[in-house]
Amino acid sequence: MERPAWAPPGIDISVPSVSRMYDFYLGGSHNFEVDREAARKAMEFLPGLPKIMQANRAFMRRAVRHAVDEGVTQFLDIGSGIPTFGNVHEVAQAASDQARVVYVDHDPVAVAHSRAVLEGDGRSAVVAADLRKPREILHSREVGELLDLDRPVALLLVAVLHFLEDADEPYAAVSELLDGLAPGSLVILTHASYEGIPVPEERAGGAVGVYRDIRNPLVMRSREEITRFLDGTEIVEPGVVPMPLWRPESLDEEEDSYSFSGFAGVGRKA
Numbered sequence: 410m411e412r413p414a415w416a417p418p419g420i421d422i423s424v425p426s427v428s429r430m431y432d433f434y435l436g437g438s439h440n441f442e443v444d445r446e447a448a449r450k451a452m453e454f455l456p457g458l459p460k461i462m463q464a465n466r467a468f469m470r471r472a473v474r475h476a477v478d479e480g481v482t483q484f485l486d487i488g489s490g491i492p493t494f495g496n497v498h499e500v501a502q503a504a505s506d507q508a509r510v511v512y513v514d515h516d517p518v519a520v521a522h523s524r525a526v527l528e529g530d531g532r533s534a535v536v537a538a539d540l541r542k543p544r545e546i547l548h549s550r551e552v553g554e555l556l557d558l559d560r561p562v563a564l565l566l567v568a569v570l571h572f573l574e575d576a577d578e579p580y581a582a583v584s585e586l587l588d589g590l591a592p593g594s595l596v597i598l599t600h601a602s603y604e605g606i607p608v609p610e611e612r613a614g615g616a617v618g619v620y621r622d623i624r625n626p627l628v629m630r631s632r633e634e635i636t637r638f639l640d641g642t643e644i645v646e647p648g649v650v651p652m653p654l655w656r657p658e659s660l661d662e663e664e665d666s667y668s669f670s671g672f673a674g675v676g677r678k679a
């Protein structure tokens with residue numbers, strides 16, 4: 410297998426990575442054949458996976474602009490993946506020259522690529538850390554240098570919580586992160602669910618099985634379980650809804666039925 414020049418040393422390029430699969434769904438170029446193979450296998454069950462990812466990104470961009478409109482210009486993006494076009498720092502910096510962004514991921518490829526993209530950008534940084542260890546994130550050097558935790562922060566948990574199993578205590582992790590943030594902070598999240606997927610659950614389960622096989626189990630949660638992640642916040646209108654329905658900029662008649670798979674929501678810490 411040929412090793413691309415951009416692949417960080419020490420990376421096993423024979424094992425699929427969730428962040429590189431996501432990059433592939435979005436039409437990015439930072440993925441290997443092993444990632445494309447796993448992604449195509451998942452798409453045999455859910456051909457609309459790229460549409461789901463695009464709806465995710467479109468929601469993220471609207472939510473970032475909403476945060477800036479609310480006066481929140483600090484962003485902590487956990488499980489940020491590979492920074493494809495239109496990422497948080499680009500959207501936030503276009504909306505405010507005060508914007509500061511810290512990306513967090515535990516995938517070495519995502520971290521290495523993010524560092525390359527952000528080189529020379531004094532308002533953004535990347536931390537190699539895991540959502541399961543909130544303290545390490547909050548006390549990281551990059552967060553300390555770029556973000557003022559005494560002022561509101563927008564915490565992004567976009568398409569990441571569904572990779573935490575219940576044994577990982579995801580609710581406790583989100584609660585601990587929120588505890589470390591100032592009042593007025595926002596939690597911006599999306600999460601996969603069987604609710605809204607336009608195919609029978611058994612078929613969608615085939616795609617879930619692909620992620621289990623690559624040892625990155627995808628945990629489908631109900632709308633109610635997803636809403637629980639926003640406990641301790643005041644949920645911003647229109648609530649926890651399918652991604653295209655969260656403050657759409659235009660009601661696109663052509664919205665793909667797959668785009669309504671899973672849920673998005675924003676909560677504000679009192």
